[in-house]
Amino acid sequence: MTFQLYRLKQFVIRIVSTFSDWALFVGIILIGGIGTHWYMVDSGTTLATDRIGPWISWGEASRRDSDPYARAHFARLGALPLSSDVSRTYVATTDNDGGALHSSCDYAVQGRDFKSTWWSISVFDKGGAVIANPAGRYSFSRDTIAIGADGSFVVSLAREARPGNWLPTGGAGGLAVMLVLQDGSGSIADDHLSPEGDQLPSITRVACR
Numbered sequence: 001m002t003f004q005l006y007r008l009k010q011f012v013i014r015i016v017s018t019f020s021d022w023a024l025f026v027g028i029i030l031i032g033g034i035g036t037h038w039y040m041v042d043s044g045t046t047l048a049t050d051r052i053g054p055w056i057s058w059g060e061a062s063r064r065d066s067d068p069y070a071r072a073h074f075a076r077l078g079a080l081p082l083s084s085d086v087s088r089t090y091v092a093t094t095d096n097d098g099g100a101l102h103s104s105c106d107y108a109v110q111g112r113d114f115k116s117t118w119w120s121i122s123v124f125d126k127g128g129a130v131i132a133n134p135a136g137r138y139s140f141s142r143d144t145i146a147i148g149a150d151g152s153f154v155v156s157l158a159r160e161a162r163p164g165n166w167l168p169t170g171g172a173g174g175l176a177v178m179l180v181l182q183d184g185s186g187s188i189a190d191d192h193l194s195p196e197g198d199q200l201p202s203i204t205r206v207a208c209r
Contacts, residue, residue: 054098055090055179055200090179093126095203101157101175105208109155109177111201113147116181121145121155121201123167126174133168140165155201177203 050057094100095107109121122139125131130138140155145165147153156162157169157177169175179200 052090052200054092054094054096054203056092057088057090087180087182090181090200092177092179092203093174095205097205099205101177101203102208103159103169103172103175106156106158106162106206108204108206109157109201110204111153112199113142113151113153114181116183118142118182120178120180121167122178122180123157123169124176124178125172126176128176131168131170131172133170135161135168137167140167156206158206 092101101107118141120139120141123131145153145155153165155165155167157167157175159169159171161168
């Protein structure tokens with residue numbers, strides 16, 4: 001009787017052990033698969049995105065041949081961007097040194113006027129919402145930004161008012177800077193990735209509190 005109970009116990013242990021191993025295997029596959037999918041939709045792949053310094057752009061936005069991750073990315077955001085053939089959107093959440101953008105720091109976004117017909121620079125919180133401020137300043141475009149005689153410009157990101165092109169960051173926490181370039185010529189998709197194309201602005205941390 002004791003021997004039979006021992007064999008039954010060993011059998012149950014083997015069943016439980018096998019089930020645990022399979023459960024662990026399936027769990028790793030599910031967690032890894034879901035995690036990888038989330039990353040691909042959120043950050044994209046090297047085939048779907050273009051990374052230039054701190055700037056990231058989804059090169060297949062709204063194109064007929066865009067991959068499923070690019071489509072899922074904009075579907076999750078609830079956004080309907082223009083085709084990347086005529087419009088390019090670049091987003092930066094870090095400065096040129098790789099530090100995460102945060103409203104506790106001041107930044108200088110330095111660049112030159114673009115060849116594009118129209119362009120704008122905006123700042124949002126990490127969730128993509130505009131940052132409420134008494135001045136009602138949310139972005140600058142070619143029509144509203146102060147550009148130097150040499151074609152250069154500087155946009156200051158800071159909590160307190162700054163002279164010149166200032167975008168308030170308040171107490172937003174994490175920040176995201178968006179640069180939009182639009183051109184009806186249909187060549188923008190390639191032009192802004194070529195050495196002869198427009199150079200994207202640098203983002204330099206000036207000071208932190």
